[in-house]
Amino acid sequence: MRTIARLAGGSLAVFEIGTRSIIRVDRETGDRTILSSAKVGSGPDIVDPFGLVAETGNRQVVADRGLNAILSVDAATGNRVIISGPDRGTGPEFLSPTRVILISDTVLLVVDPVAKTVFSVDPSSGDR
Numbered sequence: 001m002r003t004i005a006r007l008a009g010g011s012l013a014v015f016e017i018g019t020r021s022i023i024r025v026d027r028e029t030g031d032r033t034i035l036s037s038a039k040v041g042s043g044p045d046i047v048d049p050f051g052l053v054a055e056t057g058n059r060q061v062v063a064d065r066g067l068n069a070i071l072s073v074d075a076a077t078g079n080r081v082i083i084s085g086p087d088r089g090t091g092p093e094f095l096s097p098t099r100v101i102l103i104s105d106t107v108l109l110v111v112d113p114v115a116k117t118v119f120s121v122d123p124s125s126g127d128r
Contacts, residue, residue, distance in 0.1 A: 005052045005060060007075065013052060013060055020046045022060065022073060034078070035060075041078025044071065051099040051111070061123075063097040063110060070100060070110060070121060082126070083108070089126025094119070 005013045012025040013035060021037035038045045047066025054060050055072070061083065062071040069085025082088045092115070099111035108121040110128075119128045 003052045005054045007054050015049045035075050036073045036078035041080055043080030053100050053102050061100050063100045065096045068094045083123050084121045084126035089128055091128030
């Protein structure tokens, strides 16, 4: 496992590197269910997830350095959508996004140590 985030309702979300999955962990029972993977949900496959943060509502934001993109993952369906990356948004490209911080509904901060940059991302347009 690489990173962890708290979800609505108090459960946790973690990455399982071997299966490239986001897994929900019930803090009370330890039960685990796959939230999103190549077999659960639709959209671009998770390649090399590194950063994860829970948004308001039922979504997570994932920094995927394999895709050089930021994904939004619907926790109810597992569906994945690129928020910002090579084919979404304008501005300098990510080289290796590793951390994402939710500042507000309209601003994400993305840390990219290879680019030596902290990007400000508009999640509605993908602009950096």
